[in-house]
Amino acid sequence: MATRFRVAGAVGTEGRQDPYVFEALYGLHPSDVKKISHKETIEILNLHANVIAHRDKTGTEEFYKRFAVFIQALKRSDPGVNYLGGGITDATCAAYWSLLECQKYEDN
Numbered sequence: 462m463a464t465r466f467r468v469a470g471a472v473g474t475e476g477r478q479d480p481y482v483f484e485a486l487y488g489l490h491p492s493d494v495k496k497i498s499h500k501e502t503i504e505i506l507n508l509h510a511n512v513i514a515h516r517d518k519t520g521t522e523e524f525y526k527r528f529a530v531f532i533q534a535l536k537r538s539d540p541g542v543n544y545l546g547g548g549i550t551d552a553t554c555a556a557y558w559s560l561l562e563c564q565k566y567e568d569n
Contacts (some may be wrong), residue, residue: 486510488532518566531556
């Protein structure tokens with residue numbers, strides 16, 4: 462799953478001519494994503510990008526809402542702290558697990 466992010470990162474986020482597309486896929490500006498080294502965060506950003514870009518399936522509204530909550534919590538959190546170690550009382554941790562447990566795609 463991390464392949465999509467690594468490909469995007471490999472091209473260099475500074476030179477992107479489409480930061481709005483990148484942000485729509487990953488939820489953050491390329492310059493912010495570049496700073497992330499936390500594996501689980503990269504995976505959740507990739508999950509969102511994969512759901513949006515899926516050719517045959519449509520993401521659920523609930524998934525997109527929960528992703529937005531996760532991104533807002535992530536933006537407010539300390540980037541140097543592993544939010545998963547904070548337990549369910551940590552807003553970013555709670556949003557992360559809520560997103561993972563959510564149905565990703567609409568039923569056909």
